Amino acid sequence: MYKRNNTRSIKVGSLTIGGQNDVIIQSMTNTKTKNVLETINQIKQLEKAGCQIVRVAILEMADALAIKEIKKEINIPIVGDIHFNPDFAIAAINNGIDKIRLNPGNIENEDKIKEIVNLCKERSVPIRIGINAGSLNKKYEHSEKAMIESAKDHLRILESLDFYDICLSFKSSDPLECINVYRLAAEEFPYPLHLGVTEAGGLLDSSIKSSLALGGLLLDGIGDTIRISISGDPVQEVRVAKKLLRACKLKENVPNLISCPTCGRIQYDMLPIVEEMEAYLDGINKNVSVAIMGCPVNGPQEASRADIGVAGGKDSAIMFKKGKIVKTLPQNEIVKVLKEEIEKM
Numbered sequence: 001m002y003k004r005n006n007t008r009s010i011k012v013g014s015l016t017i018g019g020q021n022d023v024i025i026q027s028m029t030n031t032k033t034k035n036v037l038e039t040i041n042q043i044k045q046l047e048k049a050g051c052q053i054v055r056v057a058i059l060e061m062a063d064a065l066a067i068k069e070i071k072k073e074i075n076i077p078i079v080g081d082i083h084f085n086p087d088f089a090i091a092a093i094n095n096g097i098d099k100i101r102l103n104p105g106n107i108e109n110e111d112k113i114k115e116i117v118n119l120c121k122e123r124s125v126p127i128r129i130g131i132n133a134g135s136l137n138k139k140y141e142h143s144e145k146a147m148i149e150s151a152k153d154h155l156r157i158l159e160s161l162d163f164y165d166i167c168l169s170f171k172s173s174d175p176l177e178c179i180n181v182y183r184l185a186a187e188e189f190p191y192p193l194h195l196g197v198t199e200a201g202g203l204l205d206s207s208i209k210s211s212l213a214l215g216g217l218l219l220d221g222i223g224d225t226i227r228i229s230i231s232g233d234p235v236q237e238v239r240v241a242k243k244l245l246r247a248c249k250l251k252e253n254v255p256n257l258i259s260c261p262t263c264g265r266i267q268y269d270m271l272p273i274v275e276e277m278e279a280y281l282d283g284i285n286k287n288v289s290v291a292i293m294g295c296p297v298n299g300p301q302e303a304s305r306a307d308i309g310v311a312g313g314k315d316s317a318i319m320f321k322k323g324k325i326v327k328t329l330p331q332n333e334i335v336k337v338l339k340e341e342i343e344k345m
C-alpha cells in the first residue's frame with residue numbers, strides 16, 4: 001500500500017473520505033434525475049457494480065425534490081450537482097442530499113450562500129468545489145495555476161463562513177494537465193481531492209487517459225475519491241475504476257485477470273474463455289488472480305503468482321494452482337471448472 005496524503009477527513013452520508021480512508025469510487029447517472037424510477041434503477045446498477053458514491057445532475061426544482069424518493073431506494077451516498085441556482089441547492093439539502101457540488105463564487109446572492117452553508121452545517125452536508133479547465137472564470141487566462149487561484153476564490157467564501165467540510169476537484173480533458181494541477185492542489189490545500197479526467201472519451205480513450213493521470217497521482221498518494229468519466233453506460237466507469245484501484249494495490253476484493261496475448265503456439269480456443277471469465281470475474285468481489293494462458297511453454301511459470309489458471313494444450317488445457325499443475329481439462333469444461341474452483345476460494 002502506498003503512503004497517502006493526509007487530507008482532512010469529511011463525512012459523505014455513511015462514508016468518510018480523505019485522510020487515510022480508502023479511495024472511493026464515484027460515478028454519475030446520465031438519467032434525468034426527476035425521472036425517479038429510471039434514476040433509481042441506474043443507481044442500483046452502479047451500486048451492484050461497486051460504485052460507492054453517486055452524483056446526479058440537478059437542473060431544475062423537480063430534480064432537487066426527487067432526491068427524497070431516490071434516497072429511500074438506494075444504499076450509497078448521493079451528491080447533487082448544482083451550478084448556479086441556490087434554491088436548487090437548498091431544496092436538495094432539505095430533501096436529504098448527502099453532498100453538493102457547487103462553486104459558491106457562481107452565486108451572486110450572499111444571503112443565499114449563507115443559507116446554503118448554514119443548512120450544510122446543520123445537516124452535515126459537505127460541499128465539493130469543482131474547478132474545470134474548460135469553464136474557468138473569465139478573469140483568468142487558462143493555466144494550471146489559474147485553476148488553483150480559482151479554487152481559492154471559491155474557498156475564501158466558504159472558509160469566511162467557517163465552513164471546512166470541503167472537497168476539491170480540478171478536472172481537465174488533458175491527462176498531463178490533470179497531473180500537474182492536482183499536484184499543485186495537493187501541496188496547496190488540506191482538503192480531500194476528487195480525481196478525474198473530464199470529457200475523456202469513450203471506454204478505450206478514457207481508460208487510457210484516466211489510468212495515466214489518476215494512476216500517476218494515486219501512486220504519489222494523491223486522491224481520495226475517483227471518477228472515470230466515460231461517454232456511455234456509467235457502469236463501465238465503475239468497472240474501470242475498480243480495475244485501476246486494484247492495479248494500484250489500493251483496493252482488494254477485486255479479481256485480477258491475467259491472460260497472454262496469444263501467438264502461433266496456441267492450440268486451443270482461448271479468446272472465448274477470456275471473454276467469459278472476464279464477464280464472470282466482473283461480477284464477483286474476491287481477491288483472486290486468474291490466469292488464462294495460451295500454451296504450457298510459458299504458461300504456469302509466467303503466471304505462477306496467479307491463484308488459479310489454465311494453460312492451453314491441444315484442444316484442452318492444464319489447470320494449475322499457484323504454479324502447480326492440478327489436472328487436464330477438455331476445452332468445453334475449462335470455464336465451468338474454473339468457475340467452480342473460484343467459487344470454492
Ligand code: SF4
Nearest residue numbers: 260262263266294295
Ligand atoms: S503463453 Fe504461449 S501462446 Fe501465450 S503468448 Fe506466451 S508463448 Fe504464446
